[in-house]
Amino acid sequence: ETGVTQSPTHLIKTRGQQVTLRCSSQSGHNTVSWYQQALGQGPQFIFQYYREEENGRGNFPPRFSGLQFPNYSSELNVNALELDDSALYLCASSSQQGARETQYFGPGTRLLVL
Amino acid sequence: QQQVKQSPQSLIVQKGGISIINCAYENTAFDYFPWYQQFPGKGPALLIAIRPDVSEKKEGRFTISFNKSAKQFSLHIMDSQPGDSATYFCAGSTSNTGKLIFGQGTTLQVKP
DSSP states (O other): OOOOOEEEEEEEEEEEOOOEEEEEEOOTEEEEEEEOOOOOOOOOEEEEETEEEEEEOOOOOOOOOEOOOOTTTTTEEEOOGGGGGOOOEEEEEESSSTSSSSSSSSEEEEEEEO | OOEEHHHHHHEEETTSEEEEEEEEEETOOOEEEEEEOTTTTTTTTTEEOOOOOOOOOTTEEEEEEETTTEEEEEESSSSOOOGGGGEEEEEEETTTTTOOOOOOOOOEEOOO
């Protein structure tokens, strides 16, 4: 186990709704990255937070937003949910920004949009 | 230019055999290449990683071979075991970003 926790584990929403996913980073880690993993695909980078500031963003629309708190836990918010948002959402924490630092992944939140 | 292409999509190997998964990348700025292992219901876990200044890295039964000129790298699993059955992802990134670009994944089944 990595020490990265995510909640909830599963979630069902309907199109147009909003959702908030939560991540607690591993102790001592100040960087959190979020990824979307569609079924049968590799994870896709959404964005990264370093010391409460967004530090890089992937090719996702603005309705995907995030937040990092002073204790380095993080939230991913998705507005106006679409069917294609159905996926496993993974957060990963690391001790520094920059990809050479090992990113430790949580178990993910599986989101189903109906 | 951001893609990482991974093959094969699936692989079946007998216990004790060698499993080989290949990846090719496009972005010559990539300078960090990790491999992740993912079991059903779990998040990916780092298996082994390499930087382009070396051509090979070995950790136990797992070896990465890296060919910078061909922009290719591969994972070799020696003496494959049923417990190695999982999905494997290669990835690439630049050291000044936190953005891992993953391949599509390879589902490995090791038969007893």
